[in-house]
Amino acid sequence: xxxxxxxxxxxxxxxxxxxxxxxxxxxxxxxxxxxxxxxxxxxxxxxxxxxxxxxxxxxxxxxxxxxxxxxxxxxxxxxxxxxxxxxxxxxxxxxxxxxxxxxxxxxxxxxxxxxxxxxxxxxxxxxxxxxxxxxxxxxxxxxxxxxxxxxxxxxxxxxxxxxxxxxxxxxxxxxxxxxxxxxxxxxxxxxxxxxxxxxxxxxxxxxxxxxxxxxxxxxxxxxxxxxxxxxxxxxxxxxxxxxxxxxxxxxxxxxxxxxxxxxxxxxxxxxxxxxxxxxxxxxxxxxxxxxxxxxxxxxxxxxxxxxxxxxxxxxxxxxx
Amino acid sequence: xxxxxxxxxxxxxxxxxxxxxxxxxxxxxxxxxxxxxxxxxxxxxxxxxxxxxxxxxxxxxxxxxxxxxxxxxxxxxxxxxxxxxxxxxxxxxxxxxxxxxxxxxxxxxxxxxxxxxxxxxxxxxxxxxxxxxxxxxxxxxxxxxxxxxxxxxxxxxxxxxxx
Ligand SMILES: Cc1cc2nc3c(=O)[nH]c(=O)nc-3n(C[C@H](O)[C@H](O)[C@H](O)COP(=O)(O)OP(=O)(O)OC[C@H]3O[C@@H](n4cnc5c(N)ncnc54)[C@H](O)[C@@H]3O)c2cc1C
Ligand code: FES
Ligand code: FES
Numbered sequence: 402x403x404x405x406x407x408x409x410x411x412x413x414x415x416x417x418x419x420x421x422x423x424x425x426x427x428x429x430x431x432x433x434x435x436x437x438x439x440x441x442x443x444x445x446x447x448x449x450x451x452x453x454x455x456x457x458x459x460x461x462x463x464x465x466x467x468x469x470x471x472x473x474x475x476x477x478x479x480x481x482x483x484x485x486x487x488x489x490x491x492x493x494x495x496x497x498x499x500x501x502x503x504x505x506x507x508x509x510x511x512x513x514x515x516x517x518x519x520x521x522x523x524x525x526x527x528x529x530x531x532x533x534x535x536x537x538x539x540x541x542x543x544x545x546x547x548x549x550x551x552x553x554x555x556x557x558x559x560x561x562x563x564x565x566x567x568x569x570x571x572x573x574x575x576x577x578x579x580x581x582x583x584x585x586x587x588x589x590x591x592x593x594x595x596x597x598x599x600x601x602x603x604x605x606x607x608x609x610x611x612x613x614x615x616x617x618x619x620x621x622x623x624x625x626x627x628x629x630x631x632x633x634x635x636x637x638x639x640x641x642x643x644x645x646x647x648x649x650x651x652x653x654x655x656x657x658x659x660x661x662x663x664x665x666x667x668x669x670x671x672x673x674x675x676x677x678x679x680x681x682x683x684x685x686x687x688x689x690x691x692x693x694x695x696x697x698x699x700x701x702x703x704x705x706x707x708x709x710x711x712x713x714x715x716x717x718x719x720x721x
Numbered sequence: 722x723x724x725x726x727x728x729x730x731x732x733x734x735x736x737x738x739x740x741x742x743x744x745x746x747x748x749x750x751x752x753x754x755x756x757x758x759x760x761x762x763x764x765x766x767x768x769x770x771x772x773x774x775x776x777x778x779x780x781x782x783x784x785x786x787x788x789x790x791x792x793x794x795x796x797x798x799x800x801x802x803x804x805x806x807x808x809x810x811x812x813x814x815x816x817x818x819x820x821x822x823x824x825x826x827x828x829x830x831x832x833x834x835x836x837x838x839x840x841x842x843x844x845x846x847x848x849x850x851x852x853x854x855x856x857x858x859x860x861x862x863x864x865x866x867x868x869x870x871x872x873x874x875x876x877x878x879x880x881x882x883x884x
Contacts, residue, residue, distance in 0.1 A: 427761045434722060434739035434785045457786070464742075464781050465763060477739070479786055529851025531769055531776045531829065615850045616764070 429467035436479045440565055440592060443480050447590045448567060450476040456592060457481075458501060459535035461528070462544040486539070486594060491516070496598040500539025508533065517558060517598060518710055519606035519624055519703075523550040529616035539593040547582045548618040553641035554608060556650055557626040558598050566591035576649055603636075604628040605710035607703040610643065611695055613686060619644040620686040623675065623699035627658075627707045635659050640671065640704070645696050646680035653678060654700060663708050668701045675700040724788040728753070729797030739785050743777075744768045746784035747794055755795035755824050759853075766852030769825035770794050776829045778851075795824035798831065806869040807831050816865030818856035825852050830866045839870055 435450070437443035447454050454476035457463050466472040480486060486501035491512050498507070507513050508524040527533060527550050541551040542562060555562075555575045562578045564571050564587050578586045587593050610622035622643035630636040638655040641647075654674035661667055681692035725734040728751060735750050747753045747770065756779060757767040763781040770779045771793040798805040807830045810816065817823040826849055833840055833848040840848070845866050846859070854862060 428742065428745075429740045431738065431740055434783070436785075436788075460783070460786065461763060461778075461781055464783070468761070477783075481786060529766075530848055531766060531778055531851040532763060532781075534775045534777060535782070 427468045429464065430470065430473050432467075432474055433476045434479065435476065436481075437483055439483055440485060440594060443478055443483060443592055444565065444567060444590070446476075446478045447592075450478070452589055454478055455589070456543070458537040458540040458543070459503065460540075461532055461536045462540060462546065480592070488595075489513070491600075494600050496600060498538055498596045498598065500537060500593045500595060502538050504528070504533035504536045504538075504541075505530070507538065516600055517554075517606055519554050519558065519608045519626065520551075522608035523554045523610070523622075523624070526550070526610045526612060526622075532616070538596055542578065542596065543585060543587060543593055545579060545581075545583050545585050547646075548644040550608070550610065550619065550622060550643055552579070553622065553624045553643040555596060555598075556641040557624045557639040558606060559626070559639060560599075561597040562586075562593055563595035563597065564591050565594050570594075572597070579648065581648065601628055603630075603711060605707045607706035607710065609699050609702050609706075611699070618686075621645050621681065621692045621695035621699065623696065623703050625700070625703040625707050627704065627711065629711055634662050638671075638704075640675055640700055642675060642679055642696055642700075644681070644686075645692060646682060647678055651675040651678040651700070658704075668704045671704060672697040672701040722785060724784050726784075726787050726789060727791045729793055737784050739783065741784045743770070743779035743782045743784050743787050743792075746787075747779060747792070750784075753794050753796050757821055757824055759821065764853070765822070766829070766849075767822050767825045769828050769852065771828050771832055774832060774835065776825075776832050776851075793828065793831075795827060798827060805831060806872050806874070807834065807866065809872070810865040810868035811862075814861050814864040814868050816857065816862045822852060822854040822856075826854065826862055830869065833866070834870055834873075838873060840866070842867070 435446050437446055453474055455474040457477045457479050486499040488499040489502055489510055490497045496516055504524055504527055507520055514521045541549050560575045562573050564573055573586050606626035608624040611620045624641045626639045628637035635658045638658045640651040640654050654671040657670050658667055676693045676697035679693060679696040681689050683689050722739055723736055744758050747756045756770055759765040759767040761780050763778050768779040769776045772790050798808055807827045829849055842863060845863050
């Protein structure tokens, strides 16, 4: 979110904070803190401390927001000790990723890279290696920042989000999970516990982001996931855009490809339609025309790269 | 609330406000001012310390969240009067000018070399990419880390350094 990382120093509150020496310190407003030991414990704490209690995972979105008073929770429920949220499990048709899985762990995982190369494409350009040591997949989805890279990744991979609350567990399609910028289907008294990625044969994916400098949020980015039929035509295509004003998938761009044999002309048409579907706003990261151009060009590139990757996979399968 | 953590090998217990950030806990509560505090927006990396051996931006972590963990700051790099090879590398290759970014840079370098004792230049640049240096242009920082990689058991005492 631009407001967080680009906020000028002038917004620093001169809170007494920790220094108590009149030195300008940007600290969060006071709150109480509790550490959860399990999912059940976290839910109990959220329930007990009421609507102004919030989960903190890596804290790399929430703490900057709290410093700026864009968030003012009265209680923080720290879930970093909840070991049952840190799993990464490959099953026959699904990869289960615990909500507390750090960006760095996703990037380090060979399983993730093999099944979903798009995740590695994105993780390499999410923030910087130090931030990636702390930020989590659950926090990224929970934050629901329109510039969040993993949101687009989860969209195109047709992920599902597991949410646990007082009424039990529910599994929500990623499309229903997003309710708009900074809004999700996860209620205050609930916890995201897992993200599920369906594993499909003859499929691949890619992500590409344009950023002003290393570690910055996207000027624009695009992600794609494709599934090829036995005859080499597109059986399923999902295209998503980051920071380009598109909620959910670019369905019309994907629709022109389905049932067709891949060709540069078709990729160009998909790129054009993705740009049409985007509605970027001008900001310090660039003007509208430039961002539209990126929507078009990046869409073509991620489709092309996904195709190359399916080729590589198919080749390896035949060889083995 | 009371927090207990290990800082540079010593267990410390202090009463703190839950909102106290780790960077201020280290600098003000413990008086360890070697950890610097810059942008306060998780961008510059001068506040980086190691938590359980991993680089973390201490302006974006609560002291409360760090309770029960092991913290290493720049003050904990030299052991028994012997500089860490990374520290010596920064001297040998002029890895600092004003020194503001240096503690964070050195701790990130230490963590990198612990994980990967022989990183190539690209890996070094990637590792420090979350940290900003306004003086050196990074070239000498990269060379300093390369020096440390090439001298894993550098032996320089405080005496020699001062001499
Ligand atoms: C300098 C900087 C640069 C960054 N650049 C990028 C970037 O380029 N691309 C990008 O995508 N992101 C970027 N980020 C964001 C980073 O990826 C964050 O780590 C991530 O958005 C949030 O993860 P977190 O675990 O830190 O969440 P937190 O800050 O702990 O939480 C964020 C929100 O999610 C909620 N939450 C967290 N976990 C759960 C859960 N399990 N169940 C329910 N709710 C939960 C919290 O209550 C809070 O509302 C950047 C961050 C920084 C500081
Ligand atoms: S002060 Fe922590 S990253 Fe700049
Ligand atoms: S030496 Fe001055 S900022 Fe790096």
